[in-house]
Amino acid sequence: MSDTLGLQSLFFNVIPAVIYESNGSKLFSKGGSHNNGMSGVEVVGIQLEMGSHRAFSKNQRRTGFFRFTWARVGIHNYGLLLAPAQVGLGSHVIYSSKKSLELSLNAGLIITTDDVLYPEIEFDYAVYPQLRFNFENFSLGIEYTFKREFKEGFNLLNGYHYVGIVIGSAHGKRIN
Numbered sequence: 001m002s003d004t005l006g007l008q009s010l011f012f013n014v015i016p017a018v019i020y021e022s023n024g025s026k027l028f029s030k031g032g033s034h035n036n037g038m039s040g041v042e043v044v045g046i047q048l049e050m051g052s053h054r055a056f057s058k059n060q061r062r063t064g065f066f067r068f069t070w071a072r073v074g075i076h077n078y079g080l081l082l083a084p085a086q087v088g089l090g091s092h093v094i095y096s097s098k099k100s101l102e103l104s105l106n107a108g109l110i111i112t113t114d115d116v117l118y119p120e121i122e123f124d125y126a127v128y129p130q131l132r133f134n135f136e137n138f139s140l141g142i143e144y145t146f147k148r149e150f151k152e153g154f155n156l157l158n159g160y161h162y163v164g165i166v167i168g169s170a171h172g173k174r175i176n
Contacts, residue, residue: 047074
């Protein structure tokens with residue numbers, strides 16, 4: 001694959017996820033579960049994302065990079081998710097010619113609907129660190145996502161918390 005438009009590496013990920021919704025209330029209390037309609041844990045659905053990396057600092061074993069997510073789409077048990085361009089920073093560490101570790105912090109706008117049949121469009125923002133282990137072109141990792149409505153301020157206790165497994169692939173020139 002040639003390095004078109006200055007892009008050094010393309011990635012494609014599939015992310016099945018689980019959600020924990022919190023509006024300031026605790027889900028677990030003294031070993032038992034607690035749900036007052038404001039909190040809950042459930043399987044969400046699946047997301048697909050694609051984007052590219054662009055290195056900005058490089059040495060023999062470690063590379064810093066910009067991470068551009070061009071598109072992120074998904075379906076969950078409430079509705080649809082669309083995330084246009086998102087940005088991030090990360091570090092890529094090589095352990096051998098076939099194994100590496102990638103850590104990135106990403107953020108951006110997310111457009112969601114609460115119901116597939118009668119959609120009400122919501123504009124949210126998300127911050128999501130991602131840790132991936134790369135084995136040649138295949139990658140496996142974990143992602144934590146904090147999502148909140150765009151009109152509300154950042155409050156880690158109030159919002160939606162997602163944990164997802166990242167299954168992906170990278171193609172093109174290695175970034176280090």
